[in-house]
Amino acid sequence: MITREETKAIADKIFKLSDADESEIIFWGGNLALTRFSEDRIHQNVAENNVWLTYRAAYGKKTAKVISNNFEDESLKAIVSECKSAAKHSPEYDGLLPLLSQQEYKKVNAFHESTAEMSPEQRADIVEDVMKHCKKEKLHAFGFFSNILGNARPQEGFRHFAVANSNGLFGYYKASSAHLSVTVRRGSRFGWAQTNSTRLDKIKPEDVVSRAAGNILFCKDKKDIKPGKYNAILSSQAVSTLFMFMLNTFNGLAVQENNSIFQGKLGKKVMADKITIKDDPYHPDFQGVPFDYEGVPRKALTLVNNGILENFVYDRRTASSLGVQPTGHGEPVPNQIGAFPYHVVIEGSNTLPDELIKSTDHGILINRIWYVRFIDAFNVNVTGLTRAGTYLIENGKITGTVRDFRFNQNLIELFKNVDMVSAVRKTGNFIAPAMKVRNFNFSSYSGLDEK
Amino acid sequence: MKTLLKFGVEEALSHGAVYADMRIIDRRYETLASKNCDSLSSRTNFDRGFGIRVIADHCWGFSSSSKLNKDEIARIAKEAVDIAKSGIKLRRPITLADSKVHNVKWATPYEIDPFNVPKSEKISFLRELDKIMLSVPGIRIAKSIMMFKKEKKYYLSSEGSNIEQEFIISGGGIRAVATSPDDVQVRSYPKGPPGLFQSKGYEFFKQFDFLSNAKRVATEAVQLLEADPCPVDERDIILTNEQLAFQIHESVGHPAELDRVFGFEANWAGFTFLTPEKLDKFRFGSQEVNLVGDATSPYGMGTFAFDDEGIEAQNFHIVKDGIFTGYLSSRETAPMINQNISHGNARASSWKRIPIIRMSNINLLPGKWDFNDLISDTENGILMDTNKSFSIDHFRMNFQFETEMGWEIKSGKIVRMLKNPLYQGITPEFWNSCDGICSEKFWEIGGTINCGKGEPEQIIEVGHGTAPARFRKVKVGLR
Numbered sequence: 026m027i028t029r030e031e032t033k034a035i036a037d038k039i040f041k042l043s044d045a046d047e048s049e050i051i052f053w054g055g056n057l058a059l060t061r062f063s064e065d066r067i068h069q070n071v072a073e074n075n076v077w078l079t080y081r082a083a084y085g086k087k088t089a090k091v092i093s094n095n096f097e098d099e100s101l102k103a104i105v106s107e108c109k110s111a112a113k114h115s116p117e118y119d120g121l122l123p124l125l126s127q128q129e130y131k132k133v134n135a136f137h138e139s140t141a142e143m144s145p146e147q148r149a150d151i152v153e154d155v156m157k158h159c160k161k162e163k164l165h166a167f168g169f170f171s172n173i174l175g176n177a178r179p180q181e182g183f184r185h186f187a188v189a190n191s192n193g194l195f196g197y198y199k200a201s202s203a204h205l206s207v208t209v210r211r212g213s214r215f216g217w218a219q220t221n222s223t224r225l226d227k228i229k230p231e232d233v234v235s236r237a238a239g240n241i242l243f244c245k246d247k248k249d250i251k252p253g254k255y256n257a258i259l260s261s262q263a264v265s266t267l268f269m270f271m272l273n274t275f276n277g278l279a280v281q282e283n284n285s286i287f288q289g290k291l292g293k294k295v296m297a298d299k300i301t302i303k304d305d306p307y308h309p310d311f312q313g314v315p316f317d318y319e320g321v322p323r324k325a326l327t328l329v330n331n332g333i334l335e336n337f338v339y340d341r342r343t344a345s346s347l348g349v350q351p352t353g354h355g356e357p358v359p360n361q362i363g364a365f366p367y368h369v370v371i372e373g374s375n376t377l378p379d380e381l382i383k384s385t386d387h388g389i390l391i392n393r394i395w396y397v398r399f400i401d402a403f404n405v406n407v408t409g410l411t412r413a414g415t416y417l418i419e420n421g422k423i424t425g426t427v428r429d430f431r432f433n434q435n436l437i438e439l440f441k442n443v444d445m446v447s448a449v450r451k452t453g454n455f456i457a458p459a460m461k462v463r464n465f466n467f468s469s470y471s472g473l474d475e476k
Numbered sequence: 477m478k479t480l481l482k483f484g485v486e487e488a489l490s491h492g493a494v495y496a497d498m499r500i501i502d503r504r505y506e507t508l509a510s511k512n513c514d515s516l517s518s519r520t521n522f523d524r525g526f527g528i529r530v531i532a533d534h535c536w537g538f539s540s541s542s543k544l545n546k547d548e549i550a551r552i553a554k555e556a557v558d559i560a561k562s563g564i565k566l567r568r569p570i571t572l573a574d575s576k577v578h579n580v581k582w583a584t585p586y587e588i589d590p591f592n593v594p595k596s597e598k599i600s601f602l603r604e605l606d607k608i609m610l611s612v613p614g615i616r617i618a619k620s621i622m623m624f625k626k627e628k629k630y631y632l633s634s635e636g637s638n639i640e641q642e643f644i645i646s647g648g649g650i651r652a653v654a655t656s657p658d659d660v661q662v663r664s665y666p667k668g669p670p671g672l673f674q675s676k677g678y679e680f681f682k683q684f685d686f687l688s689n690a691k692r693v694a695t696e697a698v699q700l701l702e703a704d705p706c707p708v709d710e711r712d713i714i715l716t717n718e719q720l721a722f723q724i725h726e727s728v729g730h731p732a733e734l735d736r737v738f739g740f741e742a743n744w745a746g747f748t749f750l751t752p753e754k755l756d757k758f759r760f761g762s763q764e765v766n767l768v769g770d771a772t773s774p775y776g777m778g779t780f781a782f783d784d785e786g787i788e789a790q791n792f793h794i795v796k797d798g799i800f801t802g803y804l805s806s807r808e809t810a811p812m813i814n815q816n817i818s819h820g821n822a823r824a825s826s827w828k829r830i831p832i833i834r835m836s837n838i839n840l841l842p843g844k845w846d847f848n849d850l851i852s853d854t855e856n857g858i859l860m861d862t863n864k865s866f867s868i869d870h871f872r873m874n875f876q877f878e879t880e881m882g883w884e885i886k887s888g889k890i891v892r893m894l895k896n897p898l899y900q901g902i903t904p905e906f907w908n909s910c911d912g913i914c915s916e917k918f919w920e921i922g923g924t925i926n927c928g929k930g931e932p933e934q935i936i937e938v939g940h941g942t943a944p945a946r947f948r949k950v951k952v953g954l955r
Contacts, residue, residue, distance in 0.1 A: 058559075059932050063739035066568035070559045071932070072539040073828040074552070075525060089518035094525065094542040104522070111518045114595035116603065118515055145537075145562030153565060167742035169931045206931075208743040217743070252955075283616060283655045361511040361619065395746070396867040400878055400954065401896065403660035408876050410869045412746070431867075431874050431900070433954055468955045469900060471874035 026055040026174045026186070027076055029197040035078065035096050036189035042105045043191070045082035045112070047124045051318055051357060052078050052187040054094070055175015056141075060148045063167045065156050067149065077183075079357060082108045083124075086117035088359060118359060120342045124192040125320045135200035135312035140225040141174035143203075148172065151230055155207055158234040162242060166234075168207040172225070176200045176314055188320045196316040203228050207237045208413060214241040214426060217393045217413035219262070219453060223312055239392065240416055240423050248417040248425035250467075256388030256444075257465035258381045258418070263394045264460050265452040268369060270397060270407050271436055275328050277339035278363025281347065286403060286437060287334055295334045296440040299374075302329040304338065304354075304366035310451040311368045316353065323353035328366060340364040373449035373458030381445050381461045383421040389465070390416040390423060394432075405436040410471045433468045477640075481632035483546060484528050487553035489634055493530035493537075493560070495572070496553075497633035499784060500526040500544065501827040506591060509621040510602040512610060518595065525827035528556045534570055535563035540828040573810040573818045575786055577635060582781035583642040586677030590624040590646050593678045598622055601681070608690035609652040614698035617653035621670055622646075622681070623925075637786035645777060645925070645937060646680040647673030652694040654701055661700035661895060663693035663880055666922075667718045668863045673925050673937065674775040696881060696893075703895040706882055708953030712857035713899055714850060714946045719879050720840065721922050721940035722863045727903040728767050729838040729938065730929075731872035732794045733821075734803040738812060740832075745929045746870025749903070750800060752813050760800040761907030766841040767795040769804055771820060776837035776939030777923045780823075784831035787820035794838065798908070806833050825934035832930050837921065837939030843913025850912050850946055852888040858952060859883040859890065860897045876900040900951045909950065914943035 027035070036050045054076035061069035081090045082105070089111035091104045151170045159166040176186045176198060187197045205228050206219040218236035220228055259267070279285035287295060296302075305325040306313030315323055319341050327335045339347070340355030343363060354364035382390065392414030400406040411429045418424070445461040481498050488496035505521035526549065527540035537560025539552045602620040609618035625645040632638045649671025651664045666672040666684055674680055715723060735741055736748040750758070761767075771789035773779055781789055785807050793801045805815065806822035822831035851859065865878035882897030883890045923939035 057932060060563070061740075061743075061931055062566065063742055064568075065566070067535065067563040067566045068568060068740055069830060069832075069931075070535065070537050070563050071830050072555060072559060073932070074539070074541040074543070075828055076542070090520070092519065092521040092523075094523060095544075100522070107520055111520060111595060114599060115516055115518050116599065120515055145559045149562045149566065156566065165739075167739050169743065171932070206743055210742075283657075284653075284660060359515050359517050361509065361515060361517065395870055398865045398867045400865050400898065403655075404658075406954075408865065408867045410867065410874065412870050429869065431869070431876060433876075468876075469874060471869040471871075 032187045032197055033189065033195060038101055039080055039105060040191050042102060043082060045084055045109065047083040048191040049081045049124055050078055050189045051185050052076060053185040054183045055173060055177065057171060057173050057177065058143070058148060059169050059171035060152050061169040062152050065166055067152060070145065080104050080108055081358065082112050083121060084112050086119065086121050087112045087115045088118060088121055089115050120359065122341050122345060124190045125194050127193045127195065128316065128320055128322050130196055130315040130322055131307060133307065133312040133315055135223045137201050137224050140172055140203050140223065141201035143172045143225070151205065154230040155234060158231050159209055162238055164209040164211050164238055166207055166209055170205045173202045177202060185314065185318055188316060188318065190320065194320045196320055198314045205230065205233050207233050209234065209237045211241055215413040216241050221453065239414055241414065244416060244423055244426060246425035248427050250417060250427050252430065252467050252469050254464040254466050256385055257462050258385065258388060258390045259460050259462065260392050261450040261457045261459050262452045263391050264371065264457040265455040266394050266397055267407065267436060267439070268371065268455060268457065270399060271405060272365045273402065274405060275337050275366055276363040277337040277343040277347065280337055281343060284403065286405060290334050293334055294332050296329055296332045297443040298332045299443050299446050300329055300332050300440055301372040303327050303370045304368050305370050306368040308368065308370055308456060310456055313368050317355040318357045319355040321351045321353045321355055326352060338364045338366050369455040371455065371457040373446045376445065376447050378447040378459045381447055381459055382418055382423060384445060385418045385461065386420060388418045389427065390418055400433060406433065407436060408433045429471045431468045431471050432466055434466050477630040478632065478638060480549060481630060484526065484549045484553050485632055485634050487550050488528055488530045488557055491554050491557040493532045493557050495531040495634055496528060497631065498526060498528045499827055500630040501627060503625060503627045504591065506624045508598050508602060509619065510606050511619050512617060513603050513606040516599060527827045528553050529830055530556045530560050531570060532557045532560035533564045533567065535560045535567045536570065538830040570808060571811040572807040573816050575635060575807060578637045578639055578782060578786055580781060581640045584644045584675045586644050588678035590678040591626060605650050605686055605690045608687065609650065609694040612691065612694035612698060614654045615652050615694050616655040619651045622648035623670065631784065631786060633786055639782045639786055641781055644675060644677055645673050646676050646678060647671050650686060650690055650693065652697040654697040656701045659701055661697050663697040664862055665689040665693045668880065670925065672922050673777055674921065675777055675779050676775055699893060700881065700895045703893040706858065706894045706897040706953045708955060710949050711952045712854050712946060712948050713950045713952065714854065714857060714859045714944055716861040716944050717920055717942045718922060719860055719863050719877065720942040720945055722866050722877060724767065724838050724840055724940050724942065725924060725927065725938065726866060726868045727872060727875055727906065728794060729835040731903065732804050733833045734805045734809040734813065735833045738809065741929065744931050749871045749873050754800050756799065756801055758800040759798055759908065760795045760904055761798045762910045763798050764843055764913055765795055765798050765907050765910050766793065768793055768839050768841060769802065769819060769821065769836055770839050771836035773837040773839060773921055773939060773941055776921050776941065777925065777937035778836035778939040783820045783822045784824050785818065785822040787818045790820050792819055804833050804835060806831070809833065823936060825936040829934045832934065834929070834936050835927065835938040837923065837941060839941035840913065840943070840945065842916040842919040842943045845912045845914045847914050847918050847944055850914060850944065851885060851890065854885045854946065855887060857885040858894060858897055859885060873903050875903065898952065898954050906947060906950065909948040910945055911948055912946040914945065919943040
């Protein structure tokens with residue numbers, strides 16, 4: 026990652042080289058180190074040092090972008106020249122708006138030196154700690170520990186950390202993060218848990234192993250259930266994974282293009298009463314970038330309030346065409362996708378996840394879901410599979426493991442069918458509670474031993 | 477470049493590495509994406525950097541940087557060795573399969589350098605395609621995209637190999653979206669988004685009839701809004717090349733990756749049901765089914781001369797006459813099943829990633845059927861075209877796929893269009909139900925540019941050659 030001063034200096038060099046009417050630069054990338062382990066041994070140990078910039082030039086209504094990770098003077102000249110040539114060949118784009126001037130951004134506290142500057146030995150010590158706790162419980166461990174200097178989201182790579190434009194706008198963000206993800210195995214039974222934070226001292230290997238091991242330590246019985254609709258308790262992680270597939274329903278552009286099922290539903294009930302969803306980059310567990318790719322200050326806003334749809338999110342272009350204010354969710358301009366909430370907080374309760382189990386006469390507990398994909402993006406029908414901890418609940422207790430299964434589930438129905446929510450947890454992507462839902466559609470068995 | 481490579485490898489050895497290799501990669505991408513004729517995204521991407529991989533104290537270490545100068549190379553070489561040494565308390569023994577020493581230059585053959593074709597020509601073509609699709613009443617969104625990649629890769633190892641390769645990939649596609657108040661339907665050509673890609677130059681765009689197909693896909697997208705839904709039933713299905721490529725990718729290519737056997741991917745991509753005791757014994761598919769890992773296929777996106785460990789490209793059977801016979805392997809994993817030769821599948825998605833086992837071109841070899849004869853021979857079936865959704869479990873057994881378009885077949889004839897055609901199955905049962913594969917005349921190579929695997933994630937291009945094939949008594953429809 027490069028400093029605020031280095032970032033500003035590179036941007037200024039480009040602005041001097043450019044004769045475009047307007048210029049905009051987005052920086053992203055950083056330093057990543059990751060130690061990966063399987064069967065209790067480190068098998069991959071890697072580091073990456075890289076920063077990108079995207080330079081966009083506008084000549085009148087014509088625009089184009091060039092991306093590069095080479096900031097030597099000759100390369101900067103080539104970037105500017107290539108971009109000018111590409112822009113001149115581009116058709117005029119009526120959706121191009123004048124660049125913003127300097128904005129006020131909220132201060133966030135996302136950088137912690139002890140997290141960003143870990144040595145390889147420190148990473149190995151954390152992995153060794155994982156192994157120690159697994160060994161105690163006779164579990165085999167698989168997974169990774171990583172630390173990052175930059176702005177990254179697990180499994181998504183790096184996101185932007187700075188924006189600058191020829192109209193005087195400059196925003197810079199510095200973040201660290203640490204991420205531990207652990208799969209455990211005892212015999213043929215698996216469990217999984219993860220944790221991530223901007224602060225290393227929040228990563229507790231013993232807690233992660235304990236959550237991953239979860240019920241497999243005492244639950245030995247195998248139970249048979251048939252495909253069908255069941256009460257299900259979805260872990261926070263499962264809820265977060267599913268909610269990723271709801272993001273487009275809040276996208277202002279999708280609404281404008283008749284491509285969101287929430288079109289025309291503002292102010293109407295779209296989810297169960299218990300559901301309140303916010304997008305809040307300033308939540309203490311996020312401390313996200315305070316500006317979007319267009320330099321618009323990010324706003325914390327409520328998407329769904331007690332089941333009522335309250336807001337969509339807008340980039341500048343869509344907001345302008347609809348006569349509303351942008352919400353600070355814009356993607357790089359020009360784009361064809363619109364705007365998305367990426368700092369989702371699904372509010373929970375004071376109830377412990379165990380209380381959800383105790384309240385269930387007959388149902389399934391789902392720890393992790395995998396390979397979720399749209400079946401029907403407009404109606405938000407998805408498919409996916411359970412893995413690493415799927416259990417039968419009978420009379421308020423976990424009574425055995427069940428085969429993993431495929432589900433085909435409408436998410437609009439799922440969020441209407443929520444009976445209980447637990448306290449929240451920071452997951453890989455969002456902050457979410459575990460949820461107890463009715464009529465979760467178990468379509469077929471998956472995994473091994475298919476009869 | 478050779479001087480820098482040699483310097484990096486020697487630096488790593490000087491810090492205590494017993495093995496070192498270094499890759500420098502210089503890439504250029506061009507992406508042009510048009511939407512509804514009114515917005516165009518023009519993006520050029522320059523990506524350059526290097527990675528150094530070492531073995532020290534019996535552990536792997538890898539580091540990488542985008543700053544290509546001697547000071548940074550020296551820093552990264554030391555960092556790679558330090559990283560390796562940090563693993564000493566949790567090391568696992570590493571034995572590398574044999575490797576010959578190669579000093580070679582190789583390049584993808586192509587006719588027209590896509591980066592020399594004027595942008596204006598490409599943009600006009602895309603906007604023309606948008607215009608045709610939008611001319612069909614009912615089309616709400618029309619998208620056209622072109623992408624090109626040129627890559628120079630320089631490799632040098634402490635064992636003496638020095639390999640220079642140049643790759644070109646070209647491709648793209650079109651997509652028409654039709655909407656009604658309660659439905660959205662899409663059709664794409666020649667493949668679902670982001671399109672079809674091959675190791676070719678700009679000549680790629682001359683071989684397909686995009687203009688005629690723009691009208692067709694737009695018309696079909698609108699027709700799909702009114703089409704009957706796919707029934708819930710058990711039917712014979714015929715998969716076209718593009719959907720079959722996905723089927724091979726998920727249910728053949730990934731489970732044949734040897735690193736999954738040893739849990740290297742357990743935390744993310746998962747395991748495999750193809751465990752080593754099944755090698756040369758397990759009936760994976762019917763007698764008709766022959767699948768190969770072929771890194772030499774012309775125009776394949778997984779085509780190369782050498783993998784990222786300096787192992788020569790190979791063509792080997794994964795499944796021969798229905799029996800599972802081979803894994804995708806690397807120098808590290810082959811000895812773990814007592815094989816001393818890697819199949820040459822270690823590739824990294826970038827200079828900043830370490831090589832892991834990846835598919836090259838995983839191809840279904842052609843059979844004997846004529847496509848029309850296969851339709852005529854089907855009593856009660858569905859022809860499915862263009863992937864829309866894909867999902868498979870972490871052992872690669874239970875899969876579910878959906879395509880954009882289906883045509884119902886009754887008594888050997890196509891009788892009606894079906895929307896949201898979907899099928900579900902279990903990998904070996906499915907491949908054992910294959911009873912007809914079309915001939916070489918219908919065989920073509922495609923694949924995907926965004927196969928994901930690994931932590932940190934690596935997205936890479938892989939190829940799949942297929943001809944349409946029939947599978948008997950498959951569960952269809954949404955359950």
